[in-house]
Amino acid sequence: MSEVQRRDPRREWIARNRLHPQHSEVMAELGRGAASEWMGPHGVLRRNPHAVGFTGPNGVKRIDRSGAQQGVTGGGASAAAAQQKPRVEISDPAFSVVVVPDMAGGRLSGHDRDLLGLARRLADADDQAPGAVLAVVFGAHKESGFEEAGIDRLLHLESSDVTGYAPEARLSALGMIDMAWSPRHWLLPDSKLGGGELGRRLAARLGERPVAGVWQVEADPGQATGWRCITRGAAESLDIQRELPRIALALAECAEPVSDIRHAATPVALPEPLPATLSRIEDLGQVPVDPAGVALSEAEFILSAGNGVRDWDGFHHTAEVLGATEGASRVAVDDGYMARDRQVGATGTWVTARVYIAVGISGAIQHLQGIQTCEKVIAINMDPGCDMFKRADLAVVGDSTRILQALVARVQQSREEQRDAA
Amino acid sequence: MQPETATTPALEATVLVSVGRHPVTGRARRADQDARGVELAKSLPNARVGLLYAGHLGSDNESALRGYLGMGFETLSLLEQPEGADVLPALAEALEASSPQLVITGERAEQGEGSGLLPFLLAERLGWPLVTSLAAVESVENGQATLLQALPRGQRRRLKVRLPALLTVDASAPAPRQSAYGPSRRGRLDTRAAEASEDTAWAEWQVQPARKRPKRLKIVKATSARDRFKAAAAKAEGGGGQVLSDVTPEEGAEAIFKLLREEDVLR
Numbered sequence: 001m002s003e004v005q006r007r008d009p010r011r012e013w014i015a016r017n018r019l020h021p022q023h024s025e026v027m028a029e030l031g032r033g034a035a036s037e038w039m040g041p042h043g044v045l046r047r048n049p050h051a052v053g054f055t056g057p058n059g060v061k062r063i064d065r066s067g068a069q070q071g072v073t074g075g076g077a078s079a080a081a082a083q084q085k086p087r088v089e090i091s092d093p094a095f096s097v098v099v100v101p102d103m104a105g106g107r108l109s110g111h112d113r114d115l116l117g118l119a120r121r122l123a124d125a126d127d128q129a130p131g132a133v134l135a136v137v138f139g140a141h142k143e144s145g146f147e148e149a150g151i152d153r154l155l156h157l158e159s160s161d162v163t164g165y166a167p168e169a170r171l172s173a174l175g176m177i178d179m180a181w182s183p184r185h186w187l188l189p190d191s192k193l194g195g196g197e198l199g200r201r202l203a204a205r206l207g208e209r210p211v212a213g214v215w216q217v218e219a220d221p222g223q224a225t226g227w228r229c230i231t232r233g234a235a236e237s238l239d240i241q242r243e244l245p246r247i248a249l250a251l252a253e254c255a256e257p258v259s260d261i262r263h264a265a266t267p268v269a270l271p272e273p274l275p276a277t278l279s280r281i282e283d284l285g286q287v288p289v290d291p292a293g294v295a296l297s298e299a300e301f302i303l304s305a306g307n308g309v310r311d312w313d314g315f316h317h318t319a320e321v322l323g324a325t326e327g328a329s330r331v332a333v334d335d336g337y338m339a340r341d342r343q344v345g346a347t348g349t350w351v352t353a354r355v356y357i358a359v360g361i362s363g364a365i366q367h368l369q370g371i372q373t374c375e376k377v378i379a380i381n382m383d384p385g386c387d388m389f390k391r392a393d394l395a396v397v398g399d400s401t402r403i404l405q406a407l408v409a410r411v412q413q414s415r416e417e418q419r420d421a422a
Numbered sequence: 423m424q425p426e427t428a429t430t431p432a433l434e435a436t437v438l439v440s441v442g443r444h445p446v447t448g449r450a451r452r453a454d455q456d457a458r459g460v461e462l463a464k465s466l467p468n469a470r471v472g473l474l475y476a477g478h479l480g481s482d483n484e485s486a487l488r489g490y491l492g493m494g495f496e497t498l499s500l501l502e503q504p505e506g507a508d509v510l511p512a513l514a515e516a517l518e519a520s521s522p523q524l525v526i527t528g529e530r531a532e533q534g535e536g537s538g539l540l541p542f543l544l545a546e547r548l549g550w551p552l553v554t555s556l557a558a559v560e561s562v563e564n565g566q567a568t569l570l571q572a573l574p575r576g577q578r579r580r581l582k583v584r585l586p587a588l589l590t591v592d593a594s595a596p597a598p599r600q601s602a603y604g605p606s607r608r609g610r611l612d613t614r615a616a617e618a619s620e621d622t623a624w625a626e627w628q629v630q631p632a633r634k635r636p637k638r639l640k641i642v643k644a645t646s647a648r649d650r651f652k653a654a655a656a657k658a659e660g661g662g663g664q665v666l667s668d669v670t671p672e673e674g675a676e677a678i679f680k681l682l683r684e685e686d687v688l689r
Contacts, residue, residue, distance in 0.1 A: 064648065104574075105685070142684070165571075165579060168551075192574045192592075197554045200539055204546035209623065212537035215635055232632060235443060235532040241628040253638050260643060280551040280587075284580040287570065288689055294576035301687040322682070323689055355687050357678070376685055378678055384667050394681050396674035397667040406675035411688065414679070 018050065087262045090123075090152050093132035095184040097123045098177060099151075101135060102193040105354050105375070106142040111189045111252040113149055118217060118255035119187050120150045122227070125219065134181060134268070138170055139163040146265040150258030153268045161274065165283040167194075171201050172277050173270070178206060180271050183246075190214070190249035199249045210247035215254050217244060291325045296342060299325035302353040302374075304344055306367075307331040308360020308381060311401040315359065318404045321411055327351065329361045345370035360400045363388030380404075433469040433562055436520065438513065438527035438540075439498070440475065441486045450482045452489035455528025457598035459591040460493055463526050464599075466559055474516060476501035476509035476616065484611070492606030493599055501616035506624060510540060512616035514547045523585045524567070529554065529592045535624065545588045552588045553581055557595055 014026045036051040053063035097119045101112035108116075116133065123131035132152040137143075139158055146154055155177065161169045177183075188199030190213055203210035213232040220228040220243075227244035232251070291299070303319045304327035305312075319326045328338035330345060344351050346366035356374040361367060363379075363386055371377060371391070379392035380400045389395040396403060437460050442453030463471040473490055475498060477483070491498055501512045517525060530538040545552035557572040560580070567587060571579045572594035644650040666674055682688050 165581065192555065196538070200542040201546075201552075203539065204542040210537070210539070212539070231537075233629070234534055234536045235445065235530065237443065237445070237448075237632050238536075239630050239632045240535065241630075242623075242626070253635070256641070259641075280584045281553060282582040284568075284582055286573075286689070287578040287580050289576060289578055298575045300575045300577070322687075324687075355682065355685050376681065378681060380674070380678075384665065389663070389665055392663045392665075394677060395663060395665045396669065396678065397665070398669065398671055398674055402671035403674045403678075406671040407678055410672075410675050410679045 018048070085148065085260060085262045087147075087264070089264045090130050090132050093123075093152070094126075094129035095123075095131040096134050096153070096181045097131050097185040097187065098134045098136060098181065098183040099187045100174070100189075100195060100198060101137065102189050102191055102195045103137055103139070103141055103143070104193045106140065107375075108143050108145065108149055109189075109193075110257075111191055113257035114252055114254055115187050115189050115250055116149045116151065117257040118250060119185070120258050121217070121255055122185050122187075123152075125226070131184065133263070134177075134183070135265075136174070136177060138173075147262045148258065150261070150263050151265045152263050154265045155268050155270065157270070157274070159274060161277070161279075164285075165194075165281070166279060167198060167201055168279045168281065169274070169277050170198055171205055173274055174198070174202050175205060176270055176272070176274070178202075185244075186210075186247040188247075188249050190251050196249055199247060203247045206247070208247055209245060210249060211242065211245050212249040214244075214248050214250040217248075217250075217254065288323070291319070291323055294325050296325060296327060296344070296349045296351060299327075299351065299353055301325065301355045302327045302344070302351055303357045303359065304328060304361060305332050305338065305359050306361030307335075308362075308400055309337070311404075312337055314401055314404055314408075318408050321408050324357070325353075327356075329358075329364070329367050358388050358392070359404065361388055362386040363391060433466060433524065434472075434520075434522040435463045435466060435469045435524040435526060436472045436474050436517065436522040437463050438474050438476075438525065439487070439490050440528065440531050440533070441477065441483045442532040450486040452486055452598075452601065453528055453532050454598075455530070455591055455593065455595075457490070457493070458593070458595040459526040459528055459589075460490060461598040462556065462559065462591055462595050463524075464494065465596070466524075466562065469524075471495070472520070472522070473498040474501070474513070475499070476512045476516070477503050477507075478505040479611070479613070480505075487611065488606040488609060489601040491609030491611075492601030492603060494602075494605065495609055497610045497612045500611050500613045502613055503616065503618050504620075506534075506621060507618045508621040510543055510547070511619050513540075514544060516614075516616065517544070517548060521586070523587075524562075525550075525586070525588045526556075527588070527590055529590045541588055541590045548586075548588070550586050550588050551583050552590070553583055554590045555592045555594065556589045559589075 011026050014020045014022050015030055017023060036048050038046055040046040053061050056062040099115055099119045101108055119133045123133050133150060134153040134155060135151045136155045157173055162173060189195035199210065211229060211231050214229045215232060216230040217227055219226060223243040225244050228241060229244040231240050233240045301324045303322060303324035305315050306329035309315050326342055327344040328342045330343055330347065332338050333340055333343045344367060346369045348370060350370050352373045355376045356371050357378045359380045362383060368391055377392045379388040379395040380403050381388060384397045439456045440453045442451045444451050463469060473495055475487060479500060479502060487498060501516055503509055503512060527541050530536050541552060553569055553571060555572045556569055557578060558570040560568040560570060565585050567583050567585055569581045569583060571581050573579055642650055642653040644653055666677055
């Protein structure tokens with residue numbers, strides 16, 4: 001395709017003539033369909049007063065003067081806001097704060113973000129000599145918001161020996177980081193997802209006494225490190241107030257996450273490659289567990305049925321093939337198709353699944369409350385206007401029975417392909 | 423009974439036990455995770471299980487420790503330490519002397535600092551591998567143990583570890599058996615003197631009963647009244663979700679399959 005820009009006088013004429021029947025289509029093609037303001041060809045700001053505001057629910061035109069909405073489309077506002085966040089670059093940091101996020105499911109969890117917020121507090125305490133937050137990420141990830149989370153430097157290690165369960169290889173990598181950057185603070189999440197374990201191993205290896213279960217950190221000039229912290233001890237029954245040591249394992253909600261600035265998240269590398277470590281612990285992989293035996297509140301993957309499901313045998317078969325824990329809406333439980341302990345929602349269980357498939361559930365508010373913390377919601381429903389579609393990340397309009405059948409066939413086909421390849 | 427079990431040498435396992443604290447009454451009891459560790463060790467086939475406790479022996483502690491004896495033991499080795507002492511050197515010396523193949527312990531103590539560091543420090547000092555959050559021991563053969571590790575969300579991971587090794591047990595391990603009263607009274611506490619080292623840092627900290635953590639406030643960073651109202655009246659909306667209408671079931675299934683693949687929930 002040639003790079004020469006060609007003018008289309010007819011289109012320009014239609015664009016100028018807002019009474020033309022094709023006016024709105026041409027404006028959309030020119031990429032300023034909804035814009036109320038644009039820069040004219042001679043550098044003059046042009047305004048279209050007719051495009052200002054939007055049509056309200058009663059068909060009355062409304063003009064929002066808060067500045068949040070421009071023209072008829074308000075959809076791009078959140079994306080634009082992300083761009084508008086001021087970007088902070090710390091080129092010559094006085095010290096570094098190392099954070100090792102859990103990256104559960106390949107993304108920064110809320111706990112990780114809280115921890116990064118705490119790291120930012122520690123790093124930005126002195127305006128004259130700000131520190132840099134270095135995040136260490138092991139294995140492949142799907143996260144794209146490292147900048148908004150407040151990370152200055154990102155060390156991504158994805159060699160085969162640190163992926164999977166490899167505490168010893170990861171520990172030696174952290175040891176190298178300690179030598180290379182000599183961080184002022186080490187922050188790890190005190191969680192079951194690996195952070196708590198890795199942090200304790202690191203402390204034992206470096207021979208330093210860490211603090212575990214930190215839930216509050218405050219500046220205190222009286223302490224040697226300038227910070228003191230409050231931690232939970234003795235099975236959550238004691239609060240211990242002490243100096244913040246170099247290695248800290250913090251609980252969720254230990255600080256507010258970063259929200260209104262962006263940081264550079266510059267990729268950095270280790271000064272030398274990781275040494276080959278002989279691991280005494282061999283990872284033989286995850287074991288398939290019976291999904292029906294997993295408690296609904298902590299299941300990772302839930303297939304949930306509602307009033308729209310007709311073929312219940314097919315639904316149970318799908319759950320079995322996908323390896324998903326079964327859930328249900330209140331109607332399905334009341335009608336006797338599912339047991340009471342499978343009910344999701346305000347009167348049932350509040351679930352925390354990473355992936356939630358709602359089959360034939362229209363999305364009553366009580367049900368949506370129960371799935372508030374789910375990460376990805378997939379909805380299958382006949383009614384394209386249902387509330388569940390507003391919440392869903394992926395919504396498919398259609399007959400649930402046939403879609404589930406097709407899904408089962410697709411999954412089985414891919415498993416067979418894998419088996420043939422192996 | 424069976425000839426092969428008689429010929430194979432018994433597996434030496436030591437369970438490190440501690441005095442727990444009842445979450446409601448605050449009275450001393452057998453610690454929940456340690457009791458699960460004892461149960462796990464008892465379920466190992468052909469294992470000789472010993473109990474080891476390092477710490478202060480008081481009148482209330484004794485009944486808690488006897489709770490472990492009531493699970494079917496005749497003796498419990500006790501390393502006498504003053505109250506608030508650092509028990510790590512005493513435990514490490516005792517374990518070096520007895521050299522068991524498996525050391526099982528709970529994840530965190532229910533009294534004192536309860537930072538959960540002791541198993542890690544012990545493993546580092548002894549130079550042994552450490553496996554955390556154990557759910558079950560599948561087999562022990564040829565100096566290697568096959569273990570099931572509990573992951574969050576009810577998942578399990580299979581690991582193979584070279585012995586000797588340290589294992590920690592959390593709440594996902596099988597529930598402990600009831601402590602029988604008669605055996606718990608008959609059992610002996612085998613007290614041994616051990617070198618004590620003081621925990622100086624602990625004395626400097628301020629310790630108080632836990633207070634309720636403040637609930638996190640929902641901070642609305644809005645610049646206008648309209649934004650504030652919208653935030654207050656917001657309905658849960660994903661926004662930016664993809665809606666597939668007018669597709670064949672196969673296309674819909676393909677899209678769902680792709681998302682499940684991306685999220686890595688299919689096994």
